[in-house]
Amino acid sequence: MKRHQLANEIIKTTSLKERFLAYVKEDTQAVGGSETFPSSPKEKILGEKLVAELKGLGIGNAEMDSNGYVYAQMPSNCGVKKKVAFIAHMDVATDCAGEGVKPVIHENYNGSAIKLNGGTVIDPEDSTDLKKCIGDTIITSDGTTLLGADDKAGIAAIMSMVEYLQKHPEIKRPEIRVCFTPDEEIGRGVDFIDLKKVDADFAYTFDGGFPYEVNYENFNAYSAKVTLKGVSIHPGYAKDKMVNAIRYAGKFVDMLPKTMSPERTHNREPFIHPVGITGGSEEVTVSMILRSFVPEDIDREKQIILNIIEVLTAEEPRLQVTTAFNQSYLNMYEIMKDKMFVYDYVKKAIEDLGAEPEIHPIRGGTDGARLSFMGLPCPNIFAGGVNFHSQKEWVALENIGLAAAVAVKIVENVK
Ligand SMILES: [Zn+2]
Known part of the structure; x- marks a missing residue:
């Protein structure tokens, strides 16, 4: 694919490739259910290295706090007061093996299926974006682990932006903030973020996929628990007395x-998804997640659940049912719709690179969504990686360069 020459210049004149390869070799897999924060002490090892690297780039105030968050600040060089933060996460997903990543470099990719160890094949017929990357430097794992481009491509892009800006003091820039977070993959990425230390007016996570993906909408997410209590009695003497909760x-x-299930919906369609069922004949709890892009659909989904309960309890009045709905996270568009100037900087940056943003609503959540509701509007931008959370994860070095180029252009455009 055709890319703006700024991406190539960043690859040529910064240590983008070396740093990305170094980051993915660092074991930072999050640990679900861990009692500590960050969930794995190994995340702090990468954090310390990133602080040292930032200092090496001349950012003397770079630091990591006791929770493993890395913060750094670059002052404006032209009196622009606006403060822009660039954020990426250091941990990698828990869905597949993530320790001992051995990156493999496929120079001048020729368009054929990439065969790796363990029978892993990345086929351009499945992963069609590969076809756009013929001639590129493709980086994969050896096939036995994930790669960790999610989100080390984001960290590498932000670091190379910093390096590039340090080498180009003639680029006028606002106040710049950098923040690297732990434990995004287990939903805890901003649990202990110190927004005073981030100290920004708005922010961008670089945690998306293929160029030129940008996200400023995500699911509204609720959990629902429905507990059905029957009547328990010795089965030998149960006639006309027992109400078996399992049957209901x-x-x-x-x-x-x-039709309103994850397996039958896409794009902006909402769903109700049963995720767990526990109990016995006396009492059963059904756990569900509710997802939608508009709050009205969540209300509709709650009503669907309540209507079903009404039918069941009308049929069997001895059945006792309790319900609990809990909010998990909300659609950042609720905040972003009044802060679209934050997105406009991304749009302009991508247009400056001769392309158009591809706006995808995220069928999930992002740290940016939580940050937006905490007062820091924060859309998400591509970092280049594809096939996240799997052994088939891959990234074109040129696309990490593009993400860094978008960051540089945002900096240039914030006046
Ligand atoms: Zn990620």
Whole structure:
């Protein structure tokens, strides 16, 4: 694919490739259910290295706090008061092996299927973005682990932006903030972030996929628990007395609309997804997640659940049902719709690079969504990686360069 020459210049004149390869070799896999923060002490090892690297680039105030967050600040060189933060996460996903990553470099990619160890094949027929990267430097794992471009490509892009700006003091820039976070993959990425230390007016996470993806909308997310309590009695003497909660839990799940499931929906369609069922004949709890882009759909989903319960309890009045709905996270668009200037900088940056942003609503959450509701509007920008959370993860070095180029252009455009 055609890319603006700034991306190539960043690859040629900064240590982008070396630093990305060094980051992915660092074991920073998050640990679900861990009692500590960060969830793995290894995340802090990368954090310390990033602080040392920032200092080496001349950012003397770089520091890591006791929770493993890395913060750094670059002052404006032209009196622009606006403060822009660039954020990426240091941990990698827990979905597949993430320790002992051995990156493999495929120079001048020829367009064929990439065969790796352990029978892992990255086929351009499945991963069609590969076809756009013929001639590029493709980086994969050896096939036995994930790669960790999610989100070390984001860190490498931000670091190379810093290096490039230090080498180009003639580029007028606002106040710049850098923040690297732990434990994003287990949903805790901003649990202990210190927004005073971030000290920014708005921010960007570089945690998206292929160029030129930009996200400023994500799911509204709720969890729902429905507990059905029956009547328990010795099965030998149960005639006309027992109410078996398992039978009603089965009916309940069966009555959930099947077209409104993750496996039957995409784009902006909402879903109700049963994720767990526990209990016995006396009492059963069904756990679900509710997802939608608009709050009205969440209300509709709650009503669907309540209507099913009404049908069941009308059929069997002795069945006792309790429900609990809890908010998990909200669509950042609720905040972003009044702060679209933050997105406009990205749009202009990508247009300056001769391309158009591709706006995708995220069928999930982002740290940026939580940050937006904490008062720091924060859309998400591509970092280059593809096939996240799997042994088939890959990234074109040129696309990390593009992400760094977008960051440089944002800096140039914030006046
Ligand atoms: Zn990520």
